[in-house]
Amino acid sequence: MADLKTITETLIAGDDEALVRNVQEALDGGMKAGTILSDALIAGMDVVGSRMESGEMYIPEVLMSAMCMGAAVEVLKPFLSEGDTTSAGTVVIGTVKGDLHDIGKNLVVMMMQSAGFEVIDLGVDVEVETFLEAIREKKPNIVGISALLTTTMPMMKSTVDQISESGLRDGVKIMVGGAPVDQAFADAIGADAYAADAGSASKLAKAMLA
Amino acid sequence: MALANRINVVGSDELSRIHEATVQVLETTGVEFKSDEALALFRENGAQVDGHRVKIPRALLEKSLGTAPSSITLWGRDEKKCVTLGEGQTRTHVEPSNGCVFTHDMDRGRRSSTLADLIDFYKLAHQSSVCTISGAIPVEPNDVPIEERHLRIFFETLKHTDKPLKRNVQPGHEIEEMFEMYELAVGKGYLADHPSIYASVNPLSPLAFDTEPIETIMTYARHHQPVTVLSCALAGISAPMSLLGAAVLQNSEILSGLVLSQMVTPGAGVIYAPATAVPNMMNAQYVTGSPESHLINIVNLQMALELYHLPTRTMAGLNDAKVPDAQAGFETMQNLMQCMLGGSHIINECLGVLDSIMTNSFEKFIMDEEMISRVLRFMKGVEGFHTDLSTELIDAIGPQGSFLMHPTTMKNCRTAWRPTVSDWENHEKWEKQGAEDAMTRANRIYKERLAACPESTLDPELEAELSAFVEKRLG
């Protein structure tokens, strides 16, 4: 039977077939789904996170592990009890109106997902109204806004303003990012947080909800 | 080009394989165009259209390649500054940086750019002998209201240069407005037979074109103005990690933009602009200094130069340094040499640029001019007087003699290349003259240049008319 250590190792190696097989074997062997989740998988993703930060793991490898995590959780789901949470929180994210840059935003999405967040990605060129609707419907903990153009940065401000005007501001933390954005701009528009890259974005998101 | 060879990355037989792979991508995968007008045009021209997806048949591609010109004459308001782009061109043409959010200089460091900075970059570009095309937006004027920017920037462009111009993607009505404004200066109807302004248009890699870039391609083609289709994919993220795979993707994107332009106006100028980068795969950040990136882009240059006979353009002076330091120097020189020796007809993002195109530096502008001038000189190769093998002269001077005062030396000693910012003195003299490093000299030179630059290149009447046009449009 696959032990916790083997499961963690296959997760870090990004081998989805072996991971699913190992998780299934562990379940068949009588191991608790909640234990596999917290002690093998979530523990494994913590290792992945710190290896990413130190540069030992490259982004495609990190994302592969995250995808494996998703596949393993699917196997576990039917056996998890109420107390075993798989979600670190919900994030609604998008690139502001007028802006089509999404490579960085997509990375933030993937890193948030690998950190255990449920992410609703609204895509690019996102109308303020679409953000508002998503906040009302999905009740996220965090709203992420991306902009790569100085000409669309003001849209970030109006998005934040309208979230406030619609009375939705208190229920969410707002994070902003993108190459021309910085902490000073985030402060000026009344966002809660700024992160310079996807790794720090997901770390910060976790810290904000802790 | 006077050098015997360009840099080639692959052999000629590889080029036809890349072409066939491109045809396969265009015919079977297709490209998305987010514009009903463009989709209708593709349908009329025999392409298979399914939703936004267009599959471009070989015949349409070949027909379009047949009509796209191999050479474009681009006019300046000063017609003497007109340039030939593509076949028949005698030197690499140079365009200012574009899109930088920050300005950097030695005295004030890095800061959010303003209109005053933009004007200073226009002035430097106008006076620069290496810079043959001006315009673009070297730094973003962050202090100008966004609704006013397109007109205010174009006014400053016309005020501060009479060279041929480069512009960016804009909605159709803004482009029409800009052409109308340009014709106030050069005469109504001038643009129809004088290409004078080209726009740089990006596909949304992989394999898509958004509405405004499509509008730009179509509006420019209707007005007989060229466009440059610039793919800026990131290998491993928005393009295959394989260098040749990235070249195929980029070729497919650029050629599909070319087809669109030729369907609007057969013969409209299209400049082929490969600009794909190998990013920092450790964290997926965009970087510009990798020696691998131009292995992709030079393959694409080969396609354009050898197979398609099109004018070409590359982002050639990029680097990831945050200040004009040694890294800025060696990454810039690497990219300049790769792109220029690869045969690119126009180079851009090469006058002042730093920090993966986020920052433009006044001092680096001056340093870049010299770097480009070095490569331009090298590319002239060995011509004229220099081809004299000089056996008679060698015999006449003989062992232990001196060539210093021989007439051939006297006559030609002043023609040798000289630096404009590098120091060639001995140590003692350098110390006596203030022991300046290159950055300090560049700082002094850029200020002298700005002080000597005229405030306007327009006659006062025309300037007033253009200014009135802008104010009227802005209400």
Ligand code: B12
């Ligand atoms: C690739 C690219 C493109 C691609 C976009 C492809 C795509 N699907 O995204 C294409 C070629 C299509 C493109 C188009 C344009 N671009 Co562009 N583009 C770039 C480039 C070279 C790299 C951006 C990138 O993907 N980086 C890689 C990712 C991983 O990094 P990132 O985006 O910074 O994201 C990281 C962080 O910022 C952060 N982050 C990002 N979002 C968020 C959100 C949150 C919530 C958080 C916490 C963090 C966070 O985490 C990310 C991951 O680590 C930049 C230059 C640069 N140095 O950034 C120019 C740049 C941003 N583009 C620029 C311009 C001008 C344009 C165009 C207007 C060009 C034109 N004339 O048409 C168009 C605009 C189209 C539009 N309407 O949006 C300018 C902007 C200048 C300005 N004045 O604002 C830049 C700076 C280049 C330049 N100097 O000209 N572009």
